[in-house]
């Protein structure tokens with residue numbers, strides 16, 4: 001393979017139209033001239049700011065999964081559960097497939113995404129391109145479509161309404177953590193980690 | 208009209224770098240020199256994979272809607288809920304907004320998604336009146352909307368996990384939940400294996416430019 005003719009060009013992922021890869025200002029988007037797809041999104045935040053966002057999202061993630069989401073009270077008895085408790089309950093009653101699906105989309109995929117982003121951004125900030133750089137970027141591309149925190153968040157709200165017909169519902173810490181996580185994750189996911197390839201290795205926090 | 212393929216370039220799906228396949232190799236796959244992912248000119252067996260996953264999803268759509276997704280047992284007796292009876296419950300209990308939301312994401316979105324993907328896969332070689340513009344837009348919408356169908360699965364999981372009053376009431380997931388989860392996963396995989404570039408390949412080098 002040769003590098004010369006194809007460098008400085010990029011293809012639209014939806015229609016394969018070739019474009020010249022021009023530098024964008026922070027926050028700018030490039031659209032395909034033929035089909036209108038956004039083909040490149042220049043990051044609004046610098047890598048160090050991104051790392052702070054990712055760490056905040058990780059903290060929200062920990063709180064959302066360590067604390068009970070809701071507390072139900074009926075005639076003096078109390079029932080509360082975390083997301084993991086709900087997944088284990090499904091598993092125990094022989095709904096392993098549903099349990100695995102909820103685990104993968106509500107817990108594993110977002111966590112893997114956040115951890116991979118942490119490692120990548122830390123590597124970029126220290127100006128190195130370690131051996132795990134490319135595999136982690138590939139992992140993010142594979143995992144990202146399966147992370148469904150925003151759908152889970154809506155699910156929490158719907159079940160809150162549904163349960164309020166059955167019992168007295170007290171929102172738990174995890175409910176607020178889920179709301180925070182949804183907002184933070186939306187910001188994290190708007191960052192296309194492929195732009196990290198553009199940052200020259202060995203430079204700190206390029207804009 | 209210049210596409211990457213017409214210049215003999217293949218785009219890496221993972222890092223977007225363009226690669227020039229080594230001449231005389233004859234294989235349909237290369238390794239991306241930048242990120243190491245497998246690079247192909249188009250997604251492999253795109254249409255046959257899409258059709259296979261679509262048909263599997265369409266078959267499972269039937270039990271997903273007919274079998275109970277949730278079984279509630281309390282002192283007052285037990286009840287089995289299908290997706291549609293869950294919608295009716297919200298409608299009659301004074302939450303018509305939620306009833307519409309659940310109806311849209313659990314019943315309409317999967318149905319429209321399966322129909323739209325079948326339409327795309329069927330018309331890919333002859334984009335017809337809608338043209339590659341319309342079909343490409345349809346594909347992007349369908350690809351984005353599908354994930355919201357997971358809503359009912361999350362609601363079921365949370366209800367099962369939350370309602371743990373041994374003596375008062377318990378909720379269990381029904382067999383319909385597994386079928387419905389499979390429909391969502393299979394239709395997401397079907398959308399992912401469809402290659403939208405095929406829509407434009409068929410329209411050939413003739414313009415369609417803005």
Ligand SMILES: [Zn+2]
Nearest residue numbers: 012015032035
């Ligand atoms: Zn395009």
Ligand SMILES: [Zn+2]
Nearest residue numbers: 219222239242
């Ligand atoms: Zn690559």
